Amino acid sequence: MKKLITTVLMLMVTLQLFAQDQTSAITDTLAGSEKIYVVVVCVAVILLGLIFFLFSIDRRLKKLEKKS
Template sequence: MKKLAFLLPLLFCFAIASAQQAQPVEMADVLRSSGKIYVVIATICIIFAGLAVYLFSIDRRLKKLEKEN
């Protein structure tokens, strides 16, 4: 039963993914041609770096609390 519960959503995701046709993304072409794609990539990198710093700081605080107890 557990295998079936895992397999059904996986099959549905595969069916949806295979039903989509590869079409060019107009927004990406426009951003690439105007050079704004680099701004988008830089923003995403800054957000991920901020999240990583935040998670590492939480990890350090948690380790400090675990050592105290």
């Protein structure tokens, strides 16, 4: 698992290198259409955060269920 995470992180570092030449396609798209997609990304981040929280509560409840 640790190796996998390190590999993904290393890959992300190389992505950063590609992004250095001018602007990437992703940032161009997000900055277009009067920047409305910036709001979409932020709302998605908030939803992901809340879902992550749900999973953490789920894990704790599962442990409790096993004990009882």
